[in-house]
Amino acid sequence: MRRFFLVGTLFVLFLLEGTVFQVFAPEQYGFDFQLIPRFVTVIVVMIGMVLSPAYGVLYGVVFGLLHDLIYTDLVGVYMFGMSVAAYIIGYLSKVFHLNWFTTLILGLLGVTLMEFYVYELFSLINVTDVSFPSFFYSRYLPSLLLNGIFLLIVYYPVKRLLEDLSESRRQENQAKRRSFL
Amino acid sequence: MPQFFSNKRLIVLLVSIIILVALIGTSMKERDALTMPEQFFKDSIGWLQSIFYKPANSVAGLFESIGEMKDMYEENELLKSRLNEFVAVSEELKTVKKENEDLKSELNIDSSTGLSNYQTFHANMIARSPDRWNDLLTIDKGEQDGVEADMAVATPDGLIGKVKNVQPFSSTVQLVSDVDRTNRIAAMTQEDKNVFGTIEGYDMEKEVLLFSKIPVDTKVEKGQTVITAGNGGIFPRGIVIGEIVDIETDNVGTTQTAYVKPASDLYDINNVMIIDRGAQNVNPDEGEGEEE
Numbered sequence: 001m002r003r004f005f006l007v008g009t010l011f012v013l014f015l016l017e018g019t020v021f022q023v024f025a026p027e028q029y030g031f032d033f034q035l036i037p038r039f040v041t042v043i044v045v046m047i048g049m050v051l052s053p054a055y056g057v058l059y060g061v062v063f064g065l066l067h068d069l070i071y072t073d074l075v076g077v078y079m080f081g082m083s084v085a086a087y088i089i090g091y092l093s094k095v096f097h098l099n100w101f102t103t104l105i106l107g108l109l110g111v112t113l114m115e116f117y118v119y120e121l122f123s124l125i126n127v128t129d130v131s132f133p134s135f136f137y138s139r140y141l142p143s144l145l146l147n148g149i150f151l152l153i154v155y156y157p158v159k160r161l162l163e164d165l166s167e168s169r170r171q172e173n174q175a176k177r178r179s180f181l
Numbered sequence: 182m183p184q185f186f187s188n189k190r191l192i193v194l195l196v197s198i199i200i201l202v203a204l205i206g207t208s209m210k211e212r213d214a215l216t217m218p219e220q221f222f223k224d225s226i227g228w229l230q231s232i233f234y235k236p237a238n239s240v241a242g243l244f245e246s247i248g249e250m251k252d253m254y255e256e257n258e259l260l261k262s263r264l265n266e267f268v269a270v271s272e273e274l275k276t277v278k279k280e281n282e283d284l285k286s287e288l289n290i291d292s293s294t295g296l297s298n299y300q301t302f303h304a305n306m307i308a309r310s311p312d313r314w315n316d317l318l319t320i321d322k323g324e325q326d327g328v329e330a331d332m333a334v335a336t337p338d339g340l341i342g343k344v345k346n347v348q349p350f351s352s353t354v355q356l357v358s359d360v361d362r363t364n365r366i367a368a369m370t371q372e373d374k375n376v377f378g379t380i381e382g383y384d385m386e387k388e389v390l391l392f393s394k395i396p397v398d399t400k401v402e403k404g405q406t407v408i409t410a411g412n413g414g415i416f417p418r419g420i421v422i423g424e425i426v427d428i429e430t431d432n433v434g435t436t437q438t439a440y441v442k443p444a445s446d447l448y449d450i451n452n453v454m455i456i457d458r459g460a461q462n463v464n465p466d467e468g469e470g471e472e473e
């Protein structure tokens with residue numbers, strides 16, 4: 001049940017990124033900077049931290065593929081990026097004691113990894129010709145702020161949901177082991 | 182983290198990089214149509230997106246109209262003064278059109294085969310790529326409504342792009358600002374002499390289109406309007422693209438490039454027109470009177 005709730009939340013966030021958020025995007029009102037919502041990535045990275053890196057990879061593959069199919073015409077870019085970001089951050093998080101601050105830093109590091117990887121890849125295959133300073137200042141930094149605020153807003157509910165999920169999974173596994181014996 | 186890079190994981194990583202490259206390679210190729218599962222996903226998610234997009238858009242529209250309210254009075258005065266002008270111009274247009282038709286019939290030109298004949302139909306935008314690398318829109322009309330790939334898409338202000346992929350109930354529009362070597366438009370300016378060139382890309386930082394391949398001996402000026410030329414096969418003649426803001430001579434010195442500011446705001450898009458040029462071949466009587 002909780003798992004469906006998690007998948008449902010991610011899916012709704014995925015839809016919001018392309019629809020509701022685009023209605024209120026800053027370019028419409030004449031601003032120079034871009035705010036790129038990476039809400040799904042933020043949650044997927046948190047899954048990698050709280051549940052396990054393997055689950056992060058699983059969710060990253062599914063929602064990355066969805067992003068590729070719906071919002072781009074190259075299949076594979078976000079699928080690879082999201083899952084690798086979740087995996088690396090998932091492993092890094094074992095070094096730290098997780099509280100809201102370390103989660104914020106690691107989550108933003110995950111978004112950074114993906115943002116830079118996508119920029120470099122798209123520059124390589126000529127999907128974009130934006131110069132690095134322009135990418136960094138008018139796109140990366142404002143987006144980082146947006147996603148950081150998003151992470152802080154959803155931190156407590158998402159953390160509770162994920163911890164409940166991992167708890168119920170542990171109990172399930174124990175019950176299974178018991179029934180084997 | 183001792184087993185961060187164990188052998189098994191390294192192999193998995195390498196294999197997935199190879200798969201990534203293969204996937205990008207296959208999906209970068211020019212494709213006529215999307216595969217069935219892709220179409221299915223895009224259509225069903227397009228339907229869900231429209232549920233989210235429409236209410237949000239109407240809320241944003243409400244705020245916008247409240248903001249516009251205070252300029253209303255001045256605008257109204259201005260428009261009233263322009264109204265008389267409009268009547269005169271539309272009368273003139275009528276006579277000119279009539280005269281044009283008479284002349285054409287005298288010369289035995291079939292008026293339905295012109296470069297500038299087209300039909301339009303309307304569609305609503307339902308989503309946009311959230312990462313600004315790909316400038317793709319999703320609109321709520323698809324194959325069932327008669328949309329075909331490569332049709333031109335415009336707002337009342339001017340051209341915004343072309344249809345890239347068509348699904349049964351929705352389609353994807355590639356904006357003119359999308360960096361893609363196949364995203365080219367035959368364009369021209371129409372002052373005293375027709376000047377032809379190609380729109381060959383978009384400068385993301387200056388937010389202008391590059392109107393290049395203009396012969397160096399022809400004169401183009403700032404402020405001239407650029408329209409589609411209609412000889413590229415995809416677009417009909419006469420859709421406004423934008424206005425020239427700057428001109429540069431190329432390195433070699435044989436051609437010049439003009440920077441064109443798009444006439445329509447590429448970020449504030451709600452309703453779009455899909456321009457169907459093919460209708461003229463099916464029924465020569467249609468297509469007249471639809472021009473704007």
